Amino acid sequence: MTQVRLEGATVTVPVDGSPDRRTRTILGPVDLVLDDRRVSVVGANGSGKSTLLRLLNGLVSPTSGTVSVDGLDTVRDGARVRRRVAFAFTDPISQLVMPTGREDVELSLRRLHRSRGDRRAAAETVLDRFGLAHLADQSVYDLSGGERQLMALAVVLATDPVLLVLDEPTTLLDRRNTLRLRALLDGLAQTVVLATHDLDLAATADRTLVVDEGRIVFDGDPRAAVEHYRRLVDEP
């Protein structure tokens, strides 16, 4: 099982226009060991969920403290961490950089398969696995929101990462595609960490973190976490 470890991880940002270069802490310090199969993260807008998630694959570096994945430091061993940790953004179009899904999956596979023929065959297998072969050659702009989301996931999962980090994956999806995504996540061998405003989805995890004003204010049973979050919002 993959292990993510945060030790005193803190993220501070400069306060815009501040003449004396003041900074603001937007997350932390966070001390956390994640070694559960499914972890969800809930919290209000701007509470720090995305920042926490982005620490996990080195998209954001801690200003102080450390973050490691299976012992690899996200700053010192950034490239190796990113090979192990896939990150999926809310809006899949920011992830799909090639004209078609097939080309995007092939692009993902370029490190694993140097020969073009091998890459083609491996991409076909991935597209089949996600039930997307029939959409592989369509422009990514002509895919529906749900199809695009699944295509983006196929792209990031093509290289078999050990950890999948998802930032609000169902925000743009209708109920049917949300259920489809949930079924897909259920079937994944990977460890999954996801931030979501969908409290039903959050409650399907093994463990839930509640983030409030840059701090983890609850860490534990998903149903209790959702209750904690509701109380936080309802009784400010």
Ligand SMILES: Nc1ncnc2c1ncn2[C@@H]1O[C@H](COP(=O)(O)OP(=O)(O)OP(=O)(O)O)[C@@H](O)[C@H]1O
């Ligand atoms: N690079 C940055 N520079 C300045 N402020 C930032 C930066 N990144 C994030 N912030 C601020 O930090 C806070 C936390 O942002 P973050 O995106 O982590 O929140 P979130 O919980 O994911 O919110 P949402 O649910 O709205 O997506 C916000 O106030 C945001 O404006």
